[in-house]
Amino acid sequence: MADPSSYRPKPGQIPDSPGVYKFRDEHRRVIYVGKAKSLRQRLSSYFQDLAGLHPRTRTMVTTAASVEWTVVSTEVEALQLEYSWIKEFDPRFNVKYRDDKSYPSLAVTMNEEFPRVQVMRGPKRKGVRYFGPYAHAWAIRETVDLMLRVFPVRTCSAGVFKRSAQIGRPCLLGYIGKCSAPCVGRVSAEEHRELAEDFCAFMAGRTGAYLQRLERRMREAAEEMEYERAARLRDDIEALRRAMEKNAVVLTDATDADLIAVAEDELEAAVQIFHVRGGRVRGQRGWVTDKVEAVDTAGLVEHALQQLYGEESGEGVPREVLVPALPDPVEPLADWLAGRRGSRVDLRIPQRGDKKDLMATVQRNAQQALVLHKTKRASDLTTRSRALEEIAEALGLDSVPLRIECFDISHLQGEDVVASMVVFEDGLARKSEYRRFQIKSFAGQDDVRAMHEVIGRRFRRYLREKMATGEWDEETGNGPEGSGANGANGAAPDGAAPEPGLPGGPVDPETGRPRRFAYPPQLVVVDGGQPQVAAARRALDELGIDDVAVCGLAKRLEEVWLPGEDDPVVLPRTSEGLYLLQRVRDEAHRFAIAYQRSKRGKSLRAGPLAEVPGLGETRRKALLKHFGSVKRLRAATIEQICEVPGIGRRTAEQVAAALATAAPAAPAVNTATGEMMEENEPAASPPPGIRGQRA
Incomplete structure (x- = not known):
């Protein structure tokens, strides 16, 4: 736990002007974004006695390791910048609504x-x-x-x-x-x-004028004794009226408005939104959120408006927005909405009449949504917590693994070898952290060697990023206390050159976005048994990383293997911990298979044509589209190949020569169905509920 006084700005450093501020943790990851009319007053409130802070605020400031700010001209600009940063950085201590x-x-x-x-x-x-x-x-x-x-x-x-x-x-x-x-x-x-x-x-909602036009045309058709056309227009009018009746009239003055209601308790909040257009309810949606920051109803409303209208413009923002509470001050938010719409937006609390009654209905929907969500969430939280505790107990970990990374290798008969890395945080998949790898240093069915390479590449990137921020000493190979990287091999023990696109640190100094491999896991899971686990552990040991646990999950008997152990750890079949490990492993397998199939599809489509000099992808596609497959192209004459637009005789002769010397490809096995595939046949997806075999 960090002491906020260790990174508190010096007196006089913070400007007394509007702006947006960011708290970062020890890994330079943005954990909270806020805006303020006066940066000096707002930031000073975070550095008071911890006992006087709200529990959630206290947790945030003790998790943070630094604070920085950006000065803007007006509060409207601060509102816009805050929304952009929350969307970009996804801070863990900010309110983030998610659709129920x-x-x-x-x-x-x-x-x-x-x-x-x-x-x-x-x-x-x-x-x-x-x-x-x-x-x-x-x-x-x-x-x-x-x-x-x-x-x-x-x-x-x-x-x-x-x-x-x-x-x-x-x-x-x-x-x-x-x-x-x-x-x-x-x-x-x-x-x-x-x-x-x-x-x-x-x-x-512009229905009246159109219906009147149809009725006028119907009467004209009847007067001209075109009774069939008049009957059809009559039926059209009736169909449109039935379609209109499907939306209940809630406001008689044909109002365009969005009504937002909030139901909350100490830990969570639910937001319900009714979209009313032309006096009728045209749509409804709901969000739920954890109250990870100290925020009142007005603050929840402000966050909801930012998320609801952040991507909208023009007709997406109505003339009137009705809310249960107004932020203080309300003018910047109203100006921001007016800027999104292009004209004035009336942001207010309904006081009487039909609008107040409709707001009560929206409020009841929000209360029901919160009750339903808490019923589901209680079970989910309990199950995930129990699963993580069971994993920690079975593997002998000091604490529960809040971040788990799982690696899997996939290939087709030793070709197109790829690997996947999936990330689970707090027992939930974090897909933005998923990564894919191409294994180019060798080819063949050697999963152990491939696993060693992938683990080494992932953690070498992590160590380089630590070195770039001063958390790693390249000469001594020593990191700070508790870094878990205390070996002598440092960032690149094999002397390998930096990989292409290597970032300069865990956070981009220009954009502030987290880099690819900035944060270490507490547990690495590999898809495989004892050999794969030993390879992963060896890769970590070569890098001097000793605070990341490793285990493997073998498919045959769902056994959990630990490094250096002759016997596996057998978790009960009903164990929530085993179920979570299976989910992590299966997700890594799915991600790897999807990547491998995409590469395989490209190579199958090109085939021996890739070896023809000067034949690019566009003309390869034209050839395959014209003949349908490489097999038919191989049987074609030079004259027939010349009929394809863009293919001259010299190129046709080269294509024919390349196909004549290349041996027909052996039928491949479709990993999803187990059947033999013809040349250039795409791999079919596995039947629902059936996991494909290793590619």
Whole structure:
């Protein structure tokens, strides 16, 4: 535990102006980001008597090892910079909302030549119009099915669209009138885009004018005695009204607003958001968070607004935002929202009427979400804690391994040897820390040698980064007390040159982002038995690292192997610790297999063509696309090869000569199915619930 007085700035160093500050730990990782109207007053509050600090603030300042700040002109700039840094550094002591589930949205891909209507989840993409989010995907599909009668916009995938254009026949929706079939030229790209724009306008709430236009056209058709067209327009109007009825009217004045409610206790908080457009609830979403910093309701609201509107602009930010509490001062936040929207945003607390009643409904949803989350989370926390304690007890560790790294080797008959590194922190996968390795120093089915190389490369990078920050002495090979790197071999015992792209320290001095291998684990898990464990331990010993435990998990009997032990550690089959180790090992295996398959696919697609001088990837793709496979290309004549655009006779002769001298590739084994693959056949994915064998 660090003493805050050891890094407290000297009197007069901190400016009395707006700004953003960062606390960093001993590894230079950013652990907290905050903003202040007066940096001097705010930072001074952290360096008072520890007994007077909030418990969470006390934990943060004793974990930190340094503090730094950036001065800005206004509080709005401070708000913008704080949001950017929280998103970039992901500080552990900042409030970070996470979705309690993945909400689907209705998306219209206006960035394509022929816009497509579809259900989308995940981050938003540029050039795509979004409506929602909705609670259920089936609700979106029902609404779209009703509206396609009036707005026959394309809903098919790119593959279906391309195939229909090739064969000259539309899909079923084109035959039944629920698609305008731009794939076969029934409408032009401009006409189809107008349909998509009308669809978006209707979904955005501009319904009245469109319905009136349809009713006028229906009456005109009836007066002209075109009764079939009038009946169709009547049915279109009814379909649109049924689609509108699926969203309840909650505000009679056709208000566009977002309502945000917060339910909290001492440890956690839940946020619920209702998106109201045109007086109707168009979407709902919820977040939950651990209260890792001392923050009140107004602070939670401010963080929620930053996350909700940080990526939004224009129509994404409504004219009115209703909240349960206002930050003090509220003007910078209101100005920031106005800047995102491009016009004034009314940020306030509802006091009476329909809006206050709707806020009460949102508040009840937040309370229910918090109760449901705590019911699930209690079980998860207990299970993960028990699993880590069981692992520490079984392996004889002094403390529970809060950071676990697992390594696996994958190859196909000794070719394209790769390795994976996955990271679990507090029993949960941290995918941003995953890494992949290419084994280029040798080829062959030698997992032990490959494991030794990968472990050595990973921890040499770690030692170099420590050396760059002064935590490692290159001459003596000694680190600070407790560093666990006390051998004489230092950063590069084998005399190897630094790897390409070697960072200058655990944190980039320009961006402040953590480097690839900046933080050591408490436990290294390898996929394998005693030989792999011995290789990993030997690699660490060569680097003088003695405070990182090593174990291996063998697949055959799920035995846990320790270095230097003749007998494995056998954990009970019902052990939560064994289950966590299996999850870590299986995730490393999955990650390695995925990487190896991607490399294998590239090599299979190129094959012997890669040896043809002057034949680049573009022309290789053209050849394979024209003939379908290397096997058919091998059987083609020089004249037939010359028919491919971009291939001259000299190149065709070189291709034919290369294929004639290259022996046909032996059928490979598909690691997912166990079947033999023909030349250039892609590897199939394993059936659901079945883990593929080692590649």
